Amino acid sequence: MAAQVQSTESCLQLPLSLKMATKRLEPQHLVVISDGKTSSDDSSPPTTSVPDLPQDVFLLILVGLEAWDVLSCQRVSSSWRTAFSKPEYLRVMLQKYPNAREVRSLAPENLHFHASEHQPKVDWKTLFNSVAVRYKHLSKGNARKISKYPMAPLEQLGDWFPVGQWDYHESQPGGRLYYETAAIHLHKMGSKPYLFRPTLWTYDDGLLVYAPAQCIDDDGFPHILSLIDVATGDRYPIPFDIRGKIIRNIRLKDATLVVEWAEKDPFHNLNAMEQVNRHFANCFDVKKTGDDWTITWRSEWKMHFLGLPPNYHDRFFSTHNSNHYAVYFWQPNRSMYTGDEELPIESLSVWDISAPSGYQPSTDPSGKLRPPEKDGPYIVSRFSFTDMDYMGIRQHASVSLMSIDIDSDSLSLIVRENAAVAGQGYFDPAERLWCAKTTTFPFHGMGPRLVREWDGNLPPYRGHCSMESADVDDGENWFLPIMDVLDRDAHVRLSLVETCFTSQSVENRIIIRVKVEDPDGDVDGGGGGDGDGDANTARWVPLDDSLTKIVGGMGRIAGDERWIIGQNERMELVVIEF
Structure with a gap:
């Protein structure tokens, strides 16, 4: 019975x-x-x-x-x-x-x-x-707890000048993007692709670095940047002196924090119209001591041998891990006799940053106190625009670059590009198609390069936040991907997408979705269902619109299986904890 x-x-x-x-x-x-x-x-x-x-x-x-x-x-x-x-x-x-x-x-x-x-x-x-x-x-798709951290308006105060984003990218139809924020144009999304504004914060493995509204004064100077342990909410000052400096970018990875900055005062004239500011990078070690975190100085190095004008046309993109740092420069050619092979000026450099050093080149313009080579950060290799052309990664004026990654074990660089396939998705968004290409080559010594066409699925470029995206899920073509975050160990995927329905009665909007994936491609028993006997099919779970609005409005998300992190329109970092 x-x-x-x-x-x-x-x-x-x-x-x-x-x-x-x-x-x-x-x-x-x-x-x-x-x-x-x-x-x-x-x-x-x-x-x-x-x-x-x-x-x-x-x-x-x-x-x-x-x-x-x-x-x-x-x-x-x-x-x-x-x-x-x-x-x-x-x-x-x-x-x-x-x-x-x-x-x-x-x-x-x-x-x-x-x-x-x-x-x-x-x-x-x-x-x-x-x-x-x-x-x-x-x-x-519910929030157990919501935490908000007010941010300082460093851009308005002149302490932050974000790296310029590309207003033309091959992954977009027609290539052209527009400088419009999601906050203003949410009601007419889909009419034209816009760039999300840059954001000054970085996240990695439960740690969040940002500029709080109230900084901590210590050691005689304000600590304008802080580190937060998201699990506990404890905040720790970062010993970075902002006096006379402009922050260009910050990035935390492998318990290593890199702050890229420029001097506020120009160092020399580039031409009759422009001046150049020297650019440097400061490296800090982030370690846990007992229940607390300590942020200690490791080294400083000069990013560019001449420097860059603080504008939105001279661009650079960098990446790092605990041992190496790579930076790519893209600068417009200012020559009166520009040709295709001279436009633009591109270079790629790789540094070894594993060794600590107390030497600060920003305080030694003449270089008289420079330590011996390899005593601290040093350049492992430089790639000129001709070298990049040979490797097949030179961008010219048709930029398709999406990311650069470093593999310190194999001493190689991984460059990923993305371009829209012509004619695909012009009349039907469900037919959109992109070509993602991966190029791998050694940055130390000689070796072959590996080129993989149609390698994964990348979102179209919508700003530098897109360069942090993992490969996106291509199962639903009626959602335009903005960026995905994948917790590879937990197999939890967080996805920020934009609807692309074309109708007079339906408005396009941003959606954040969550999915628990199985390593074998099927649904994992844990968290894949809804508890009502529906655990046999994989499905996306959308967050409530109110949660999406406060965490996804700037087009950038981060996190893992524990929480989603984003920034709202009120200059607040928002942590939605599951």
Whole structure:
């Protein structure tokens, strides 16, 4: 006889997945009731409460539940709470979430039903609750907590001059982009591609660097930049002296912070109309000491041998890891006799920044105090525009560059480009097509280059934020990708897209979506469904429009399985925690 589920009005409604799980059981005369008491009617068959079920039968029920369903079951009664809180059952449930951050840190044998008592003690209830609550909010697209951090208006104060973005890019139809912000033109999106404004913040592995509205004064100068541990909300000053400097860009990666800046005062004249400011990069180590973070100086180096005018036409794009730093310069040719091979001026340099050094070239214009070569940061290789032409990565005036990455293990550079395929998607947006190309070549020594055409799916360029995007999901052509963030370890994808429906009654808008992916391409049991027996198909879960508005308005998102980070129109960094 199939099992029957009989609820009382005094108890919480059982999850639908629990009802479906009990229907698959076929013990004789089994009646499951939610108050843990047996029926007093002698004519009715013997009754058994769920907490009293045999262990093997109880495990069959757990198979059909999600972690957040177990939390609901714990609220039914004291007997249910005791049964559904047993460590051995929690370990079985956590096996369905092998990619969760807390579970990845455990040894596989710790998740066995009969885990050894000699293994390190784990607070299974706290760990399970953390995973269950997070993946419930991930599966629903809801926010568990929203934190806002006001930012300082450094651009208005003259302390930040963002690197100019390209107003022409081969990934856009016609190539032309326009300087319009999403805040002003949300009501007429889709009429023409616009550039999102640059943003001054950077995120990596739970750490966020930005310029807070209230800086911390210490060591005799204001610490205009701060680091926030997003998990705790604790803030730490970064020992960067802003006096006489203009911040151009900041980037945090591999526990290494690089601040690119220029001197406020020009160093020499470029021509009769323009002046050049020297550009430098400061490197800081970010380390955890106990429960706190320490930010310490590592080195400084001069980015460009001459310098750049502080304008939006001389552009550079850089990347780094803990050992190397690469910077690409794109400058308009100011010669009166420009030809195609001279337009524009391009160069690419790679630095070794692994060794610390107290030498600051910004304080030694003559270079008299320069330390010996390789005592601190030094240039590993330089690529002129002819070298870049040979490698097939020179941009000329038709820019298609999307990203540059460094592989320090193989001593190679990975350059990715993206271009729209002519004629595709002109009349039907569902037929849009881009050609993503990846070029890999060594930056130290000699070696072959590897070129891969149609390599992945990249979003069209919408500003320098697009260069931080992971490969986008190409499953739905009616959404125009802006940028994706992929937590590769957790297999959680965050996607910022723009609708591209053409209708007089439908307005295009920005949407942020969340999806928990399976490493094999199928849906993972953890977080892939909605808890109602619908865990067999992968699907995007959109965030509420109110959440999208406060975190996606600047066209840039960051985060991982724990939270989404973005910037709103009120100069605030917003952290939406799952």
